[in-house]
Amino acid sequence: MDKKPLILITNDDGITAPGINALIEVMKTLGDVIVVAPNSPQSGMGHAITLDATLHVARVNENAYSCSGTPADCVKLGIRELSNRRPDLCVSGINHGSNASINVIYSGTMSAALEAGIEGIPAIGFSLLDYNWTANFDAAKPFVKKITQNVLTHGLPKGTVLNVNIPNVKQNAIKGIKVCRQAKGNWEETFDKRENPLGKPYYWLSGKFVNLDENKNDTDLWALANNYIAVVPTLFDLTAHEQIKKIKHLEH
Amino acid sequence: MDKKPLILITNDDGITAPGINALIEVMKTLGDVIVVAPNSPQSGMGHAITLDATLHVARVNENAYSCSGTPADCVKLGIRELSNRRPDLCVSGINHGSNASINVIYSGTMSAALEAGIEGIPAIGFSLLDYNWTANFDAAKPFVKKITQNVLTHGLPKGTVLNVNIPNVKQNAIKGIKVCRQAKGNWEETFDKRENPLGKPYYWLSGKFVNLDENKNDTDLWALANNYIAVVPTLFDLTAHEQIKKIKHLEH
Numbered sequence: 001m002d003k004k005p006l007i008l009i010t011n012d013d014g015i016t017a018p019g020i021n022a023l024i025e026v027m028k029t030l031g032d033v034i035v036v037a038p039n040s041p042q043s044g045m046g047h048a049i050t051l052d053a054t055l056h057v058a059r060v061n062e063n064a065y066s067c068s069g070t071p072a073d074c075v076k077l078g079i080r081e082l083s084n085r086r087p088d089l090c091v092s093g094i095n096h097g098s099n100a101s102i103n104v105i106y107s108g109t110m111s112a113a114l115e116a117g118i119e120g121i122p123a124i125g126f127s128l129l130d131y132n133w134t135a136n137f138d139a140a141k142p143f144v145k146k147i148t149q150n151v152l153t154h155g156l157p158k159g160t161v162l163n164v165n166i167p168n169v170k171q172n173a174i175k176g177i178k179v180c181r182q183a184k185g186n187w188e189e190t191f192d193k194r195e196n197p198l199g200k201p202y203y204w205l206s207g208k209f210v211n212l213d214e215n216k217n218d219t220d221l222w223a224l225a226n227n228y229i230a231v232v233p234t235l236f237d238l239t240a241h242e243q244i245k246k247i248k249h250l251e252h
Numbered sequence: 253m254d255k256k257p258l259i260l261i262t263n264d265d266g267i268t269a270p271g272i273n274a275l276i277e278v279m280k281t282l283g284d285v286i287v288v289a290p291n292s293p294q295s296g297m298g299h300a301i302t303l304d305a306t307l308h309v310a311r312v313n314e315n316a317y318s319c320s321g322t323p324a325d326c327v328k329l330g331i332r333e334l335s336n337r338r339p340d341l342c343v344s345g346i347n348h349g350s351n352a353s354i355n356v357i358y359s360g361t362m363s364a365a366l367e368a369g370i371e372g373i374p375a376i377g378f379s380l381l382d383y384n385w386t387a388n389f390d391a392a393k394p395f396v397k398k399i400t401q402n403v404l405t406h407g408l409p410k411g412t413v414l415n416v417n418i419p420n421v422k423q424n425a426i427k428g429i430k431v432c433r434q435a436k437g438n439w440e441e442t443f444d445k446r447e448n449p450l451g452k453p454y455y456w457l458s459g460k461f462v463n464l465d466e467n468k469n470d471t472d473l474w475a476l477a478n479n480y481i482a483v484v485p486t487l488f489d490l491t492a493h494e495q496i497k498k499i500k501h502l503e504h
Contacts, residue, residue, distance in 0.1 A: 047298030055455040181491040203307040233492035239433040240485040
C-alpha cells in the first residue's frame with residue numbers, strides 16, 4: 001500500500017481561525033497532516049519573514065504547532081524543522097476574505113503557499129470571500145477537496161502555485177471552477193486622520209478597490225462575480241521576462 | 253521652464269540609514285524630493301501593510317517624514333496623503349544588502365517600489381551588496397544617478413518596476429550595467445534551536461542561499477559576481493500567464 005501524502009497546513013488568520021479548521025478537516029480525508037500556523041492573526045503580512053527576532057513554537061496537539069512568526073516563517077519551520085518527512089503538498093487558508101486580483105501581493109495566505117513553491121513543494125492558497133470570523137466554509141469544502149485531489153494526482157507546472165478564491169454563496173449556486181488570470185486592479189487608499197487624546201495625529205489606512213479589468217471575462221474577479229471558483233496559477237519568479245529586451249538601453 | 257520631477261524616496265532600513273541618505277543626495281540633483289521612510293528597520297517585511305494598527309507620522313524636516321508603518325505603507329501615505337502633487341518617480345533604498353534572486357520576494361525595499369508601480373508610478377529599488385551599516389555608497393552614486401535619469405527620460409514598460417543591485421566594489425572596478433533576469437534560487441534554512449533561561453525553547457532563522465542557476469550568464473547573480481550592476485525588470489502581476497492553458501483540466 002502506498003504511503004499517504006504528507007500535507008503541511010498553514011494560514012494567516014491564526015491557528016484558532018475557523019477557516020484553517022475547515023481546511024484541516026478536508027485534508028485529513030486526503031493524507032497525513034501537519035499544521036504549523038501563526039499564533040495570532042497575520043493578515044496583510046505579505047511575504048514577511050522574521051529576521052531580527054526569535055521564533056517561538058508551541059505544540060498544540062500531536063500534529064499541530066502554533067508559531068510566533070509570519071506565515072512564511074511557519075512554512076519554513078514546518079518543512080525544515082517540524083515535519084519528520086518532506087511534505088508532498090502545502091495548503092494555506094481557508095482565508096477569511098478575498099485574495100483575488102492585486103490582493104495576492106499583500107496576502108499572508110498566499111505568501112505561505114509561495115514559500116512552499118520556492119522550496120519545490122506543490123502549494124495552494126484557498127480564500128473564501130467572507131471576511132467574517134463566523135464565515136461558513138461548508139459550501140467551499142467539496143471544491144477544496146476536488147482541487148487538492150487534482151494537484152496531488154497531477155502536480156503543478158514548475159514555478160507556479162495556485163491562488164484559489166471561492167465565492168461566498170450556497171453550494172448549489174457555485175457554477176464550477178475557472179482557471180483564469182489575476183485581474184488588474186489597485187486600492188485607492190484614503191487615510192483617516194484622527195487625533196489621540198493628547199492631540200497627536202494618527203492615521204487609519206482605508207480605501208476602495210478599483211478593478212481595472214472591468215468587463216474582461218478571463219479574470220478572477222469576473223469568475224467570482226459570476227459565482228465561479230477562481231484558480232490563478234501564480235508565480236514567484238517576478239522577472240518581467242518579455243520586458244528585458246525593451247530596457248536594454250539602460251546598459252548604455 | 254519645465255517643473256522639476258517630484259521624486260518620492262523610501263527604504264526599509266529606516267530613515268536614519270546611510271543608504272537612504274546617499275539616495276536623497278543623488279535625487280536632490282535630479283528633482284524635488286519627498287522622503288517618507290519607516291522610523292525603524294523593516295528588513296524582510298516583504299509586501300506587508302498595516303491593517304490592524306494605527307499609523308504614526310513625524311515630520312523630520314521640510315521634505316521628510318518618518319512613519320511607524322512598513323515600506324508599502326510609507327509609499328501609500330506618501331502618494332495619497334503627504335505629497336502636494338503626484339510623484340513622478342519613486343525610488344527605494346539604497347538597501348544595505350542584496351535583493352537579487354529570490355530575495356526580491358522578501359524585500360521591503362522592493363515592496364515599496366512594487367507598491368508605487370501598482371499605483372502607476374515608475375519605480376526603482378536600489379540595493380548595495382554590503383549588509384553593514386557603515387557600507388560605503390560612493391561608488392554606487394553615479395550609477396544610481398544614471399539609471400534614474402534614464403527612467404525619468406524614457407519611463408518604464410507598463411507593469412514593471414526595476415530591481416537594481418550594485419556590487420560592493422570600487423567605482424573603477426564596476427564594469428557596467430546588465431539588464432538581466434532574477435536567478436532561480438532559494439534559502440536552505442536551518443533553525444538554530446536554543447533554550448531561554450527558563451528552559452523554554454526558541455529558534456533563530458538562519459540558512460544558506462543556493463543558486464539554482466549557477467553557470468548561467470543571463471542572471472542577476474552572474475552579473476553581480478562579474479562586477480556588473482544587475483537591473484531586473486520586475487512584475488507585480490503574479491499570474492503565470494503561460495501556465496493557464498496547462499492547468500485547464502482543473503475546471504473538470
